Amino acid sequence: xxxxxxxxxxxxxxxxxxxxxxxxxxxxxxxxxxxxxxxxxxxxxxxxxxxxxxxxxxxxxxxxxxxxxxxxxxxxxxxxxxxxxxxxxxxxxxxxxxxxxxxxxxxxxxxxxxxxxxxxxxxxxxxxxxxxxxxxxxxxxxxxxxxxxxxxxxxxxxxxxxxxxxxxxxxxxxxxxxxxxxxxxxxxxxxxxxxxxxxxxxxxxxxxxxxxxxxxxxxxxxxxxxxxxxxxxxxxxxxxxxxxxxxxxxxxxxxxxxxxxxxxxxxxxxxxxxxxxxxxxxxxxxxxxxxxxxxxxxxxxxxxxxxxxxxxxxxxxxxxxxxxxxxxxxxxxxxxxxxxxxxxxxxxxxxxxxxxxxxxxxxxxxxxxxxxxxxxxxxxxxxxxxxxxxxxxxxxxxxxxxxxxxxxxxxxxxxxxxxxxxxxxxxxxxxxxxxxxxxxxxxxxxxxxxxxxxxxxxx
Amino acid sequence: xxxxxxxxxxxxxxxxxxxxxxxxxxxxxxxxxxxxxxxxxxxxxxxxxxxxxxxxxxxxxxxxxxxxxxxxxxxxxxxxxxxxxxxxxxxxxxxxxxxxxxxxxxxxxxxxxxxxxxxxxxxxxxxxxxxxxxxxxxxxxxxxxxxxxxxxxxxxxxxxxxxxxxxxxxxxxxxxxxxxxxxxxxxxxxxxxxxxxxxxxxxxxxxxxxxxxxxxxxxxxxxxxxxxxxxxxxxxxxxxxxxxxxxxxxxxxxxxxxxxxxxxxxxxxxxxxxxxxxxxxxxxxxxxxxxxxxxxxxxxxxxxxxxxxxxxxxxxxxxxxxxxxxxxxxxxxxxxxxxxxxxxxxxxxxxxxxxxxxxxxxxxxxxxxxxxxxxxxxxxxxxxxxxxxxxxxxxxxxxxxxxxxxxxxxxxxxxxxxxxxxxxxxxxxxxxxxxxxxxxxxxxxxxxxxxxxxxxxxx
Numbered sequence: 001x002x003x004x005x006x007x008x009x010x011x012x013x014x015x016x017x018x019x020x021x022x023x024x025x026x027x028x029x030x031x032x033x034x035x036x037x038x039x040x041x042x043x044x045x046x047x048x049x050x051x052x053x054x055x056x057x058x059x060x061x062x063x064x065x066x067x068x069x070x071x072x073x074x075x076x077x078x079x080x081x082x083x084x085x086x087x088x089x090x091x092x093x094x095x096x097x098x099x100x101x102x103x104x105x106x107x108x109x110x111x112x113x114x115x116x117x118x119x120x121x122x123x124x125x126x127x128x129x130x131x132x133x134x135x136x137x138x139x140x141x142x143x144x145x146x147x148x149x150x151x152x153x154x155x156x157x158x159x160x161x162x163x164x165x166x167x168x169x170x171x172x173x174x175x176x177x178x179x180x181x182x183x184x185x186x187x188x189x190x191x192x193x194x195x196x197x198x199x200x201x202x203x204x205x206x207x208x209x210x211x212x213x214x215x216x217x218x219x220x221x222x223x224x225x226x227x228x229x230x231x232x233x234x235x236x237x238x239x240x241x242x243x244x245x246x247x248x249x250x251x252x253x254x255x256x257x258x259x260x261x262x263x264x265x266x267x268x269x270x271x272x273x274x275x276x277x278x279x280x281x282x283x284x285x286x287x288x289x290x291x292x293x294x295x296x297x298x299x300x301x302x303x304x305x306x307x308x309x310x311x312x313x314x315x316x317x318x319x320x321x322x323x324x325x326x327x328x329x330x331x332x333x334x335x336x337x338x339x340x341x342x343x344x345x346x347x348x349x350x351x352x353x354x355x356x357x358x359x360x361x362x363x364x365x366x367x368x369x370x371x372x373x374x375x376x377x378x379x380x381x382x383x384x385x386x387x388x389x390x391x392x393x394x395x396x397x398x399x400x401x402x403x404x405x406x407x408x409x410x411x412x413x414x415x416x417x418x419x420x421x422x423x424x425x426x427x428x429x430x431x432x433x434x435x436x437x438x439x440x441x442x443x444x445x446x447x448x449x450x451x452x453x454x455x456x457x458x459x
Numbered sequence: 460x461x462x463x464x465x466x467x468x469x470x471x472x473x474x475x476x477x478x479x480x481x482x483x484x485x486x487x488x489x490x491x492x493x494x495x496x497x498x499x500x501x502x503x504x505x506x507x508x509x510x511x512x513x514x515x516x517x518x519x520x521x522x523x524x525x526x527x528x529x530x531x532x533x534x535x536x537x538x539x540x541x542x543x544x545x546x547x548x549x550x551x552x553x554x555x556x557x558x559x560x561x562x563x564x565x566x567x568x569x570x571x572x573x574x575x576x577x578x579x580x581x582x583x584x585x586x587x588x589x590x591x592x593x594x595x596x597x598x599x600x601x602x603x604x605x606x607x608x609x610x611x612x613x614x615x616x617x618x619x620x621x622x623x624x625x626x627x628x629x630x631x632x633x634x635x636x637x638x639x640x641x642x643x644x645x646x647x648x649x650x651x652x653x654x655x656x657x658x659x660x661x662x663x664x665x666x667x668x669x670x671x672x673x674x675x676x677x678x679x680x681x682x683x684x685x686x687x688x689x690x691x692x693x694x695x696x697x698x699x700x701x702x703x704x705x706x707x708x709x710x711x712x713x714x715x716x717x718x719x720x721x722x723x724x725x726x727x728x729x730x731x732x733x734x735x736x737x738x739x740x741x742x743x744x745x746x747x748x749x750x751x752x753x754x755x756x757x758x759x760x761x762x763x764x765x766x767x768x769x770x771x772x773x774x775x776x777x778x779x780x781x782x783x784x785x786x787x788x789x790x791x792x793x794x795x796x797x798x799x800x801x802x803x804x805x806x807x808x809x810x811x812x813x814x815x816x817x818x819x820x821x822x823x824x825x826x827x828x829x830x831x832x833x834x835x836x837x838x839x840x841x842x843x844x845x846x847x848x849x850x851x852x853x854x855x856x857x858x859x860x861x862x863x864x865x866x867x868x869x870x871x872x873x874x875x876x877x878x879x880x881x882x883x884x885x886x887x888x889x890x891x892x893x894x895x896x897x898x899x900x901x902x903x904x905x906x907x908x909x910x911x912x913x914x915x916x917x918x
Contacts, residue, residue, distance in 0.1 A: 425645070
């Protein structure tokens with residue numbers, strides 16, 4: 001790097017805020033699962049003002065900035081490109097939690113606060129920030145991708161839980177609204193520009209989030225469904241009956257479960273008769289204790305009623321212990337990699353069409369890659385699918401990954417009115433889809449506001 | 460009007476789609492409560508395409524367009540100005556309801572569908588669009604103002620219930636995303652631009668809305684609170700206990716109740732001991748029937764527990780019949796007008812600061828207008844306040860309305876981090892506040908996208 005930029009950053013942030021040692025750089029250069037590049041330097045500012053100073057200095061010296069959270073995304077959007085010229089701006093030191101206001105149901109956090117740290121701080125007050133994920137991201141990254149997770153069906157996504165925001169704009173100036181209001185309609189709600197846009201409109205340095213009372217009880221059931229269609233119909237039957245208690249509705253396919261049984265750490269299969277077409281987790285929760293209303297009983301009754309109907313398509317139900325479900329669920333991604341080459345997609349369709357959609361992807365993929373298997377799992381309560389395609393790399397032609405991705409996206413977006421990125425936003429792994437499917441008007445709006453790239457990716 | 464524009468509109472929409480007769484124009488020229496002007500012509504297109512054609516023709520002929528919904532707003536934003544030169548574009552004939560998808564929990568509506576008509580159509584399916592208002596607006600107008608209403612504490616605002624949108628842009632081109640997805644993060648979520656922006660970014664011709672199961676039971680209580688502070692503390696105590704059931708938390712001040720007792724149609728006062736400082740409505744609802752969980756009992760227990768605590772500040776509680784509350788509540792606005800000159804504001808602050816805020820407005824108003832009274836009521840569960848100032852017009856100086864509005868807005872925005880428009884957006888009645896409080900960056904973003912006016916109002 002030029003001495004001038006290093007010196008300027010060191011003068012503004014302190015030498016100890018900069019990382020240049022190759023060993024220390026490594027964790028910023030490689031994502032948790034995806035994304036890998038090479039950083040010129042990592043800057044670790046401590047405050048909103050230092051983030052702004054850092055962006056201004058990079059602009060002055062013509063250096064591109066890659067904001068970095070906890071590196072937990074799936075589209076390669078949190079790591080630098082391979083040029084070795086980007087400045088990685090890590091938010092990790094912006095980790096203060098302030099202004100916990102239980103009467104307002106809100107908390108103010110800096111952009112680098114970890115989801116786990118936030119919930120630790122809220123727990124002792126009997127409250128929670130209820131977005132539930134398999135990873136432990138930073139709040140800034142969660143805003144930039146608008147994560148939803150497993151409990152969206154009850155609590156909504158980050159957008160629905162965002163009461164305020166503070167950002168550093170691409171030119172190094174700043175904008176903030178940290179008032180924590182639930183009702184405010186005075187023209188453009190500018191914070192929406194930064195939600196789900198991968199930091200392209202600005203770097204999230206702070207937010208006011210909505211907090212919720214911690215549930216006093218949870219109940220779960222593991223349902224063995226004979227088809228995707230049964231998974232959709234069961235949800236349609238449960239939602240009106242269990243309404244406000246329904247907190248998660250997750251399903252994983254037999255292919256996904258089998259991968260874990262072959263390569264994971266399960267001591268015994270939770271499915272002695274072999275995995276069902278879909279193993280479904282139903283979770284309820286409530287603010288009132290089980291002595292007042294027993295959720296397990298309520299859930300059991302609703303499931304029995306469904307099974308007594310015509311052609312339920314349900315093989316078995318176990319109310320109570322759902323640890324097995326999560327045990328399997330959390331090992332799917334690792335296990336699939338043991339199976340061969342994996343193309344991992346995060347897509348969504350209307351939740352009424354999940355079964356139909358998954359079947360159509362399998363059909364279209366089989367036409368060109370009969371050896372590839374679909375191993376999907378996902379949030380069937382909100383139409384989100386982690387759609388994995390797996391094959392033996394030895395037998396597959398060059399370029400198959402790109403071809404299969406295009407096919408799956410085409411089925412999703414064109415065939416089923418779906419989205420090619422449910423909650424990981426846009427990065428190097430799906431920018432072609434952005435170019436293909438984004439309307440000219442939306443691209444023009446972004447260009448007029450001055451947004452021409454998402455991180456390492458030119459739009 | 461020039462014959463050319465009339466002829467062009469008649470050719471595009473049919474002569475019967477145009478209203479020019481003075482008598483028939485009247486209902487488009489005057490708002491339900493606020494706003495009054497004079498229209499050149501009212502165009503009543505039947506389809507999205509006709510709305511687009513209408514906007515293009517007006518642009519070609521240099522005529523300004525005022526979109527009009529059901530005229531139920533409070534800021535004068537749905538009526539033409541006094542020039543007699545504006546074309547009012549009424550959405551009322553875009554009233555089709557399609558694609559009701561209960562498995563996806565969604566429904567597609569055209570922009571002119573009335574809230575009441577939508578809920579009528581959903582009711583027979585056991586579902587609801589749960590935004591609850593004192594008025595019957597059109598869905599397009601609800602999107603343009605991002606209404607929240609009385610049940611926001613449970614269901615969120617329009618933004619939280621909006622799954623898709625179709626609009627006609629100011630240049631007559633169109634944009635739409637009617638996929639009805641719950642998870643979609645592929646860059647800028649363009650539909651957010653049209654939520655709460657008074658139609659300035661485009662005219663809402665269609666939307667996909669989230670539907671919810673209709674509750675199987677409701678329970679309510681009328682609480683007599685001795686202070687605003689007690690109203691805040693009671694909410695803080697009830698929320699963790701009643702969590703997912705809490706559906707409305709409304710309060711009205713003694714001044715507001717007294718106006719209704721003096722001028723309304725109450726046969727007897729619901730408060731034999733005189734109105735309390737605040738009469739509070741607590742409403743619960745649930746998808747499960749009372750035989751499984753009796754919400755009245757649950758609510759009664761929670762209220763008794765609060766009253767047995769230290770210094771509850773609650774004078775009395777009646778669980779059960781809350782008809783009196785709504786009976787009073789719906790007559791406040793009319794009754795206040797009988798009391799004298801009214802300045803009606805729709806503001807919000809963090810809900811933890813509602814009591815403090817209201818007291819400070821009263822103090823600041825008394826300094827310059829000791830004869831003016833604060834008669835507030837509002838949504839204390841989400842920090843929304845209908846803050847009315849009332850005085851005898853005979854005794855008040857010219858220009859008091861503007862002065863008191865500025866004072867109240869200053870206390871709200873500068874003093875308490877609040878919003879001068881909670882859910883009525885920006886119109887002639889509050890555009891000065893927009894100019895004063897909107898950040899230069901947000902104004903620049905709007906200008907770059909090409910938004911320079913909200914309806915009749917230049918920004």
